[in-house]
Amino acid sequence: MQWHSPESAPDAATLWLELARKFLPEALPRRFGNVYPLRYRLDRDGDDQFIATFASHGAWFKATLPCIDGGLYLEPWDGILIDTLKMVAQPLDDPPWRNTVQRFFVEYARRRGSVLATGEVLRNHKLSGPPDTSWDLSGSLRGPGGILGLPANPVWWTWLGNDYLPLVRDYLPPEHTTYYDEGALYAPTEEPTDRGQLAGLPDPFPASLRVTAIPSEYGPSNTPMNSPAAIRPRLNQG
Template identity: 40%
Template sequence: MSYDVRVYGRTSLSREGIDELLHLGSLTVDDAPGGDVITVLRGVRRQYSFSFEGPVDLDPDDVPEHIVALILEPHYLYRLSVEGSSATEIPHALRFAARLAHAVGGVVEDPQAALSRRGARLREVHPVAHGTSTNVLVMTWYAPAISGRDTARMWLGCARRDLPEALPRRFGVFEPLQHKLAIDGDEAFITLAESADPFITLRCTQPCLNGVISNNRQNKRFVVHTLTVLMEPLEHPGWRTAVRRFFTRFAAASSAVFASAEVQTGMRWNGRTLSYTPDSDFVAYLAPSGDLMGLPPYPVSWAWLGQDYLDNLDTSLPPVPTEAHTRGTLLIFADCPVAREDLPAGAQFADHLRAQYAQPLRRGASVQLVPATDVATWS
């Protein structure tokens, strides 16, 4: 029987770097060939201490959810094993694991102690000062109207898999939001999502601010779900990847026919909610009656076209990078989302696919849209 410890890290450490860390603990490596597994020896007598393996490349979907909650974008796995669970050698393995985690920007998982240790600020962001103007990423999913219970389950699953900050710290149907996920639990969230008319509001953890999950109590064809995220942290590629992975996973899970991620500039944050200013961008709502009016009248940074939408439209996609998924395709107009006026020329869907402004757009004025010339239809 062995005592096993794992380290999930952001970076890869060379063999020379590993040897230096071992030396700090008066540890050395057995020179005998051992393949990918290193035998670590301790002291002048060079007695066996533990075995070590790594780094091993990690697939994001192979990272346990409880580790996802601790570290942003772990790319590598390191394994330590104390054969025979020697009480004298386990402390040496754990101390080395802690040094290794610090060196690779990672966390230590000790399954025997049901404990995971992380370094400081591996998923934290700098909070936005109250009363300041800020830019946000608004993600909107237009999905077939199904039970709010099913949608809530999907949201929880996708958030825990990719973006735990999207989990609702508080949720409810009116302000102040009445429920806390940590206290009331998943079932209370799922039950309220099923009974809400027409939606529940979520208060999340930064960089996620708030969201909406809609319920099908008005017999509409499509419902709308949203999540708003601070833009500044997305300059870090790890946050950007986590947010985009959640955007795509929830789009596929909810069978969204269309979803968009767009930067909204000029918003004001008061510490609890966002508010509009005269400089705030207009964000289109494309399904006011429950039927999709077409694609947005302006360019967006990321767009998801569900397979049903693709099958309905006989048109080519814009010449931008794409990711093909089982239930749709992600179009990446900008790797790091930017304001719509900063998107490259041509980062736009064809005119006949886009909803249009009913009158010239004026900042601060109310906006009405008319359906696109070519709107996908569903039976």
């Protein structure tokens, strides 16, 4: 999961602790820091240390399974901040657990004021051992000008904030879209669905709204770069 939020967004560390405790305790930063090895522990060093660590250079953390790890990144790029959380996909087959994770995903996007947030099921990622070179990789959606566009491939969950909605509203299928005061969640399926499965479903968004993935010159096992979409949000950071 990735959240792309404006530079003016509320403090990420404080908000993460609040919402993780409320909705998804497994996402709490069990170990954290901004250099490796991660030197701090939440149960020993407390909330204030996590907040201070984030305020210095951002915070990376290890979570509790089925959540794996994440990062709250302090430095903006053209007015956009990124927060991430990685987790094991298999438990999401269970509806109560799936609903819990989705609620955290949405509530964090709402409270953070995210312009765009994505929840993607990536294939062939291992918890241990050498990487599978056929794994799914996604390039950054942040770049010059802020948000580069929607992902090159359809993803399972897409949060679209109010700065994005005017560009996409006409394409959102009402039966798969939930609206909130702060934006909308588009989820084409109930069950976890990876990009291979989504490729067999209709894509409501025209190509002009999606970035173009440029394969890495170092081969398919490396992260691609994204070329900006023809149509993307332009944020007023003033």
